[in-house]
Amino acid sequence: MSQDANQVHRAAQVAEPSAAVRVVPVEARPPGVGEVRIDVEAAGICGADIGTVRNPAPAAGFPVTPGHEVAGVIAELGPDVQGWEVGERVTVGWFGGSCGHCTACRTGDVVHCPARKIPGMSYPGGWSSTITVPAATLARIPEGLSAEEAAPFGCAAVTTFNALRHSGAGPGDLVAVLGIGGLGHLAVQFAAAMGFETVAIGRGEEKRKLADELGARHYIDTEREQPGAALGKLGGARLILSTASSSKPLAELVDGLAPHGRLTVVGFDGSPLELPVAKLVMGARSVTGHLTGSPADTEQTMRFAVATGVRPRVQTVPLEEAQQALDTQQEGKARFRMVLVPDA
16 A cells, blocks of 8 residues: 555545636545556646536536546555556546446447546546546556656547547558647647658648648648648548547538548537538548547557657646646647646
8 A cells, every 4th residue: 555545635626517627635545446546647638628627517526626638656556456566657548447348348349338437527537646547447658758748648649549540541541630739739640650641731821830840741721721622632531530629621621532531530519510411422431430549559559659759749737727727728729738747
């Protein structure tokens, strides 16, 4: 057992509907059977955390501690935990546990378990100096990644990495990424590192240099031209990965798909997609969604990043400034992932 098991820690919480995020003292929860407790070193702010903070009736009740991009060190092991040791560097992401016995779990598709849990929603999340989670959620951090870099791999990085590698696109294929934000700036890097002819789609000419730095071969400025039409001029994309939070541009984007191309959505705002079916049928195109990855996927994503030099661009912020950091995220001013650091 860790010597600081009863230590008073700190967590950024929402105490009631419409309340601001405030940092308060909390006690670490000792791990139960099959659980571990982590001393948190870094926690990313994801777009989904905005919904968590604003939720007037959270499933787990108030107070709410958001955060599902967590990196830290194992501090305690609960009973019956095998294969892990105190002191190991680990991440925990969107996948926060599953039932273990449904069809999805039994076939290895744990992230689509109907009873899956999400840190920050199902139980207190990572905007804290401590978090207790099922051991099955852990992914080991490889040498070469700091905690601040590793935190976004549990959600933003593994989501985009998996969407790209499972898309059916091959090296040399034209692959486009819509949005160069928290998810998009990683997606562009991954796409380039996988050998795709990468197209970054953003708003404004000032992002052209950034797209080039991230590895994109082409840049499409949506303020100057329709991205679907522009992709068509390049021969059509085998894959378009939409990381932007708006569903509005998706219908036009389909025009930029090559025959048998795929539009995969990982960022969305909940609004309906209005799309003429003929656009799909006449080009044998498809529109799909994609959700995160397993801890094993997260480990593979981190290893790939270390091998290829892919890194998230993060802004570290003290945990006490969680509300200010969230405001920056909501205003679209994050460059590109805000990461809370308890011991900053």
